[in-house]
Amino acid sequence: MIRRTESLLVETVCRILIPLIQLFALYVIVHGHYSPGGGFQGGCILGASFILMVIAYDIRWMKHRFSEKKNTLMVALGVFIYSLIGFICIFLGAEYLNYGIFHRILPVDVAKARSLGILAVETGVGITVMAVMVSIFLNLTTYGKHEKGEV
């Protein structure tokens, strides 16, 4: 039960554009080691794709794809990943957020372990930023109702 928008043009363009935007966002997140980019930037782009979905179609259609419960879960999940990685470092016997210690459990040297740690952390940041963007946008534009209409 998807309600179509009035403009066929907007719908078709968004249908093509949104997956590309999301793909690009993932590229920005994972390629942060070698080029400008990283969790925040990628997360913002990813969040923007969902916001575009809301603007081009409507909220119900977007929530059909990405429910509020999932969104709230993801807001917390990203930060949780980040802080959990810090805790794993403590359990392995190093300081909080000292990713170098991962070389004990992974078959890599210290520098590479740090690189992997950065990647994991950036992923967490990306998830949180994406979900937060969507959450703030929905709450602000609909006065917290998550539905079309007046105040």
Place this chain on the structure above:
Amino acid sequence: MKIFAIIIVILTGAVLIYSTFDMPDWGNPNSPASVHVSPRYIEKTIEETATPNAVTSVLADYRGFDTLGETIVIFTAAIVCILLLRREDDKTH
């Protein structure tokens, strides 16, 4: 009220301009900020973190706790928006 505001703004501006005379020039490679802590990040980033992008390695590793803090800040913003605005009484499906 407007005059009061203008006075405050001009006072702040005066302090800012006054202090600018002792600041290093724009783009000076020998300014203290460029020689004290930051060179290590540029020199050692590949060796220590296997990440060529120094901004990423500083962001997520050398100063990783700041980044945790900022992720928490944005998490706070989301929680605050839900706390203040979200009303569950209307059923959405």
Place this chain on the structure above:
Amino acid sequence: MEILIGKYNYWIYIGLMMIGFYAMVAKKNLVKKVVGMNIFQTAIILFFISTSYKKNATIPIIIKSQEVIEPIQYINPLPHVLMLTAIVVMVSTFGVALAVIVMLYKQYKTLEEDEIIEILKDKK
């Protein structure tokens, strides 16, 4: 004259900052206040970023094949990192401020500060 040209980045940020600060203190419309807050914070970000610049240097992504890495060839990454944090903080503050403004609008049906104060006085 040399001071004017050599430090022109500082003059720009000072100007921006005073505009933002004035809007925050003097404007009566709540959204204008928050926009002023944003300009103010952007000015600070501009200040930090301009301190990181070195003449004839490039972005801090180190070329792997290089034998000796000279810090002078790359701009200072630290202010960029700090400002990434500050931008996120700014966005969050902006979000919270807007949420509070939405609540205020729901209560008073206006965004002008003096009108709200007027309504509060009438209630008393």
Place this chain on the structure above:
Amino acid sequence: MGEHSSILVVVISLIASITNVFIALVRKSLCYPFFVFILGICFLLSMDILYTVINFGTVKYKLGGWMPPWGIEYVVDHLNAFVIAIVATISFVVAIYAKESIKKEIAKPRLPYFYSTYLLLVAGLIGIVITGDIFNLFVFLEIASLAGYALIAIGEKRSVLASFNYIIMGTIGACFYLLGVGYIYIITGSLNIADLTRLLPPLYESKVTLAALAFFVIGVAIKIALFPLHRWLPDSYTFAPSAVSAFASATVTKVGIYVLIRISYTLFEPRFLTEITPLSTILVWWATIAIFFGSTIALGQIDFKRTLSYILVAEVGYIVLGVSLGNKEGFIGAVLHILNDAVMIACLFMIAGGLFYRIGRRNLTDFTGLKKYMPITMTAFLVTSLSMIGVPPTAGFFSKWYLILGAIRAEQWISASALIFSSLVNAIIFFKLLEKVYFSKKEAIPKYNFRELPLSMLTPIVLMGLAVLVLGIYSGKIISTVIEFTVPKGF
């Protein structure tokens, strides 16, 4: 956990606020027990830190394993550990109190998010205090501020406008602080406090250092509501939910004062404030004016919470005065007053919240004849009021004694008289109230449902009332084990 407790005290409350969101999705009734449990752990960890610092000296913790000027470092000395213990204790006690009082003031579906935000405020405040890096301090300052804005905005109707004003003022303060950080960074290139202490002395003559100090002080002065910049405080704490007023009023301003102490005496040397810049003299006068005005305005208020807010403005003046007097007695008095004032203000705000809980009002006239109906609460109120006035065996007497001694030793006669004046004002306000409570012939208006508070609200109030007495009796011991060591060198 030993060596890791300094980081755990921050991270556990952060993770708990995240986990709380998960729990809320599964089962909402579990949120509150979890919330109190976590704050209990934080309390124990803070005591562990205090114990370690007292017995083994300064604790350092390198985050991410990087050496200090490059990575972020936690440095815990006596002053930090002391303030952390205060924040953790008050947050725990108020959390117990919050259960009943918040149920009446906030809609039920919002409760889990309220607990999350409260935990974020605690984490932010402890993070500010514990860190040894000026930029990390800014990040946690923002966490604490954002959580604070929201907690205030969910109060009564008027609280939203108060919260908006707080956002504008608070952001100006935080931005000024950030600008100060930028100025320090541009002339030294470092962000670590210990490193800066070494780098800054040759730069004391620089205009940039002066401007940085000015921005730091003004930014922090907004956050602690020092007199002309106090405009956000009375409205915010009057209309916020009672549990939030109790916690925030007791800790937010105190943490701000901690930042002021750190900046003025650790980042810079004491001689920079007294000989090179006239900052200590300015602060002494500024604080004196704050005491006079705060006390005077407090006299004319009707709402009990608003009265307390203005008294708080005056109390902030006390502590800033003690810090900037520049002698040992004043400084000891100030640090001791951070503790005593946190306990007293939290207790009084909780009593105000209790009154509001029972009768939905909290004007000064509502206290009439309360001894009959709320005997235990009113006993705690009696003890705390005597302490606010400064009657000997209670805690308030000792800190005020040291502050006045310090003012006399620094030959600041006007400041000393301001302290005495403020005590007199407190005496007028609280004796009037006590008279209403204990000796009023008039009956309490019968239509109200006057009863003793529920146990979960009564226990924290009684605990704080007892603490006022106990802290008074053991103040000598507290000074000799902790506060003696916080006095900066050169005093």
